[in-house]
Amino acid sequence: xxxxxxxxxxxxxxxxxxxxxxxxxxxxxxxxxxxxxxxxxxxxxxxxxxxxxxxxxxxxxxxxxxxxxxxxxxxxxxxxxxxxxxxxxxxxxxxxxxxxxxxxxxxxxxxxxxxxxxxxxxxxxxxxxxxxxxxxxxxxxxxxxxxxxxxxxxxxxxxxxxxxxxxxxxxxxxxxxxxxxxxxxxxxxxxxxxxxxxxxxxxxxxxxxxxxxxxxxxxxxxxxxxxxxxxxxxxxxxxxxxxxxxxxx
Ligand code: IPE
Ligand code: IPE
Ligand code: MG
Numbered sequence: 001x002x003x004x005x006x007x008x009x010x011x012x013x014x015x016x017x018x019x020x021x022x023x024x025x026x027x028x029x030x031x032x033x034x035x036x037x038x039x040x041x042x043x044x045x046x047x048x049x050x051x052x053x054x055x056x057x058x059x060x061x062x063x064x065x066x067x068x069x070x071x072x073x074x075x076x077x078x079x080x081x082x083x084x085x086x087x088x089x090x091x092x093x094x095x096x097x098x099x100x101x102x103x104x105x106x107x108x109x110x111x112x113x114x115x116x117x118x119x120x121x122x123x124x125x126x127x128x129x130x131x132x133x134x135x136x137x138x139x140x141x142x143x144x145x146x147x148x149x150x151x152x153x154x155x156x157x158x159x160x161x162x163x164x165x166x167x168x169x170x171x172x173x174x175x176x177x178x179x180x181x182x183x184x185x186x187x188x189x190x191x192x193x194x195x196x197x198x199x200x201x202x203x204x205x206x207x208x209x210x211x212x213x214x215x216x217x218x219x220x221x222x223x224x225x226x227x228x229x230x231x232x233x234x235x236x237x238x239x240x241x242x243x244x245x246x247x248x249x
Pocket of ligand 2: 067
């Protein structure tokens with residue numbers, strides 16, 4: 001399961017779930033005198049490569065932040081380009097991913113996306129739901145606060161209907177109503193481009209996740225850069241509030 005894993009990485013202590021905030025596409029392009037959209041196009045290739053790398057190295061899940069609830073505030077042309085890019089990528093890459101056994105999920109409020117994109121996403125989720133090679137989770141129109149508000153709304157509705165008692169609300173129940181219900185929490189979060197913030201990404205789910213920040217712009221985040229992130233992860237001691245050293249990924 002661990003093809004071409006660099007020799008200095010311990011296969012026993014790899015993160016099982018990696019999450020990435022793919023940042024710096026715009027700056028990557030601007031630095032080269034290109035329009036920002038060229039950065040997004042290149043960034044999509046980087047993501048495809050990273051997915052392949054995770055699969056090769058035996059990492060079981062990859063979550064990528066593709067579009068935030070705040071990204072609608074960008075110029076219309078950029079938003080339109082990104083939406084078109086998502087559609088084209090899904091069309092172009094779907095068959096190959098299906099063939100490779102990739103299970104694909106989308107998290108976020110899909111209801112504000114175009115009808116054709118929504119239909120395509122729901123179909124892809126249904127058709128790949130039994131695949132087991134790797135779980136690829138794409139966050140589109142995702143915002144963590146929006147996600148948590150949505151959970152509150154659903155739970156209060158149940159309580160109002162007499163189907164839920166306040167004392168039955170606990171962490172497990174809340175987790176079951178998040179977009180990520182049933183998914184393992186990320187072990188490692190990577191953010192590129194030198195920014196050190198979460199930008200409304202997985203606030204609940206990252207409570208005990210190891211974080212790694214790099215100055216590299218997303219389109220340049222290659223296998224070697226990922227290798228460095230994993231080396232850093234393997235030096236960490238995940239204590240989960242305890243005193244002892246835990247050596248299980
Ligand atoms: C991340 O790159 C991609 C998306 C948010 C869709 P940016 O577009 O944020 O790139 P910078 O941060 O402006 O360089
Ligand atoms: C976060 O990046 C969102 C995605 C990567 C999709 P942004 O570039 O939108 O974040 P801010 O605005 O710098 O916080
Ligand atoms: Mg950015």
